[in-house]
Amino acid sequence: MDPFTAMFATGAFHATGPRPDPAARKAADKALTRTEELELRLQRALLVMEAMWSLVREKTDLSDEDLTDRMLELDAADGHVDGRVRRKPTICERCERPTSRRLPRCFYCSHPIAMDPFG
Numbered sequence: 001m002d003p004f005t006a007m008f009a010t011g012a013f014h015a016t017g018p019r020p021d022p023a024a025r026k027a028a029d030k031a032l033t034r035t036e037e038l039e040l041r042l043q044r045a046l047l048v049m050e051a052m053w054s055l056v057r058e059k060t061d062l063s064d065e066d067l068t069d070r071m072l073e074l075d076a077a078d079g080h081v082d083g084r085v086r087r088k089p090t091i092c093e094r095c096e097r098p099t100s101r102r103l104p105r106c107f108y109c110s111h112p113i114a115m116d117p118f119g
């Protein structure tokens with residue numbers, strides 16, 4: 001925990017001011033806990049990806065350059081080289097409205113949608 005967060009969490013930050021609203025403090029503590037949980041999960045996912053990549057590199061003739069070339073190719077596929085892949089919504093076959101591929105069914109009419117595994 002960084003010093004600023006520690007001061008806030010212990011109440012030292014508010015020592016000379018009004019007492020924080022207990023509900024606000026509880027919500028802040030919950031958000032901090034959730035953020036820490038997400039950070040741990042992200043670190044774990046990055047570790048798994050690195051382990052998988054090191055295995056692929058060892059067992060094949062692929063190189064780090066091949067990986068970075070593919071990353072740039074995927075990044076650029078949406079028209080923006082910005083370090084992420086933006087997924088466009090798909091059009092529902094039944095109602096013809098745009099809907100997310102992250103959902104198993106159309107948001108509007110519940111028609112089944114072919115999900116994108118990387119949604």
Ligand SMILES: [Zn+2]
Nearest residue numbers: 092095106109
């Ligand atoms: Zn629909």
